[in-house]
Amino acid sequence: MTPKGDLEMEKMVVVEGSYAVAHAVKVCRPNVISAYPITPQTHIVEDLSQFIADGEIPNCEYINVESEFSALSALVGSSAVGARSYSATTSQGLELMHEVLFNVSGMRMPIVMTVANRAVSAPINIWNDHQDAISQRDTGWIQLYGENIQEVSDMTAQAFKIAEDKDVLMPAMVCMDGFILSHVYEPLVLLEQELTDEYLPSYKPLNVLDPKKPLSFGAFADPNYYTEFRYMQQKAMENALKKIEDAANEFYDVFGRYYGGLIDEYQTEDADIIFMAMGSIVGTIKDTIDKLRQRGLKVGLLKVRAFRPFPAEAIRKVIMDAKVVVVLDKNISLGLNEGALFTETKSCLYNTKNRVPVVGYMIGHGGRDIRMSTIEKIISEAQEVMKSGIKIESQFTDVREELV
Known part of the structure; x- marks a missing residue:
């Protein structure tokens, strides 16, 4: 993120992450909010319900429902x-929405949803990893991952702008690490109503249900037509690659804050080892990089902001000159023994002349702490990869052998 000026520092307040998201949704002027409470996203919809009760979100209906599927x-x-339209959920609630996620995308509805990322059961776990959202990666939703509260707040307005773009019209998830971001209090600048109105115009849909002009949504498609629907969804996702970049640049023009669009880089220019990661772990990696740089180690970070659509070309350009790429995933594809970001990063290098060694680590499952010491240990292993040559594999980190 670009450095804050003195004026922006004066605007800073300290609030809970969930409140910051709820405030961001409020100033985006939604018309309908529907959600079901589930830890750790509950505070978001609690704050939104209070805003509506206090008359702070005009022309907005809040719907109480009996499940996330209904939401x-x-x-x-x-x-x-x-x-x-807006909702928020997490973990099992997101999984319960699975069928409807496909419906929303297939009908090209630009709904925005905050996902407070949380591990999925069983066993029951309420802490953070990315398995819930990653499990929905093929449902046709844009997925954006935030590093901190400020970014998640700002990303909310960007998500509406991207999703509602006439060349996209796809739903979007704004993913924030549960508890780590949803329940922490941090200083940030809340989105101002006047600036948000300038940045995000009122929604003007192309097609609506209207008795005066009858249309069908989600109608039956036999084999003669179904493929074309999927093709159009894919093209919309491809269009979203540029629109995500545009939304970030336009946000900077209005608000003066910039995070990168699809990806963001930290000290990658001369890096021999480049980390790749999503979400709040990025902060820990940056602190570790600063420490290692003082020792003369050339380490950098590529933060992936947009996991869907996957920014393969942008990633490839950054990592091609590295001596080794280290991918950290808070998820696992069981049976493949890889995290999703690792798998897709490898695909970026397919058929390229420069075969950069890639190693993957599955880390932080169920909220297990990821300390700087763990990152430093991974760095040591990456240095061994540089010495030995090409090596592509993935492994768990910090497994307690006495428990398995």
């Missing part, structure tokens, strides 16, 4: 009639 199903109806 998203209700927004299918609201989006179909042209309402700017």
